[in-house]
Amino acid sequence: MSKEDEIDDRGFKRDLLASLPNLRAFAVSLTGRHDKADDLVQDTIMKAWANQTSFTAGTNMRAWLFTILRNEFYSQMRKRGREVQDSDGLFSERFSVHPEQYGRLDLQDFRKALDKLPDDQREAIILVGAAGFAYEEAAAICGCAVGTIKSRVSRARTRLQELLGVSGEGDYGPDAGDAAITSRAFGS
């Protein structure tokens, strides 16, 4: 092995590690639970490691990893069939594992609302709104057109607003202004 390869290998592991917390948050968002998410992340790490020669150095490793994880998620879902979704049940389990992180009722309600979105809308709003990808990158990860991602994100936002009752009524304290603007934007 040449010196150069060694350096590349170390860089690969370092970049992979740096992406892991974000990748794992994406996995939790997709699966709705920590145990499944971590299994999914583990499968993704093994796949990524085995295919590291197919990763082009200098390109976006985070996007590459997200693509692998997403493909893995959907192929496992196809194999196993969609399991019965029980947001409340899933959530109480999550509470027993990570009570400190999910102590806020706000996040609990949000999690439930997120679980109610169709898969394509959920992944779109997570990639763009939370994971920090541009629309173009999210489109590449999901293998669809940029316009499709934009419309999924927009539909996801509308649906979340409905589910969470964000209506600009002023019951959101500091968010009241935001909500008012939101309802104006969607009112036309």
Add this chain to the structure above:
Amino acid sequence: MSDDKRKKEEMTAIQSSEVRPGAVPPNASISRKLRDFYDAVQEEGIPDRFLDLLERLEQAEKNAKPVNAK
């Protein structure tokens, strides 16, 4: 490396161009909740099982690579 950095800056530019400076973006409360939820998971850090796994993968690769396969 510098290419990477430039790309990152471009990315940020693309994203921030969606939200005009000074304007409160629509859906701000939804966006904030979404990020709060996501960040809560991110802040859990990296579970030991993944560090162990990477360690083992790296070790296995070292052991199995007497010849340069590339």
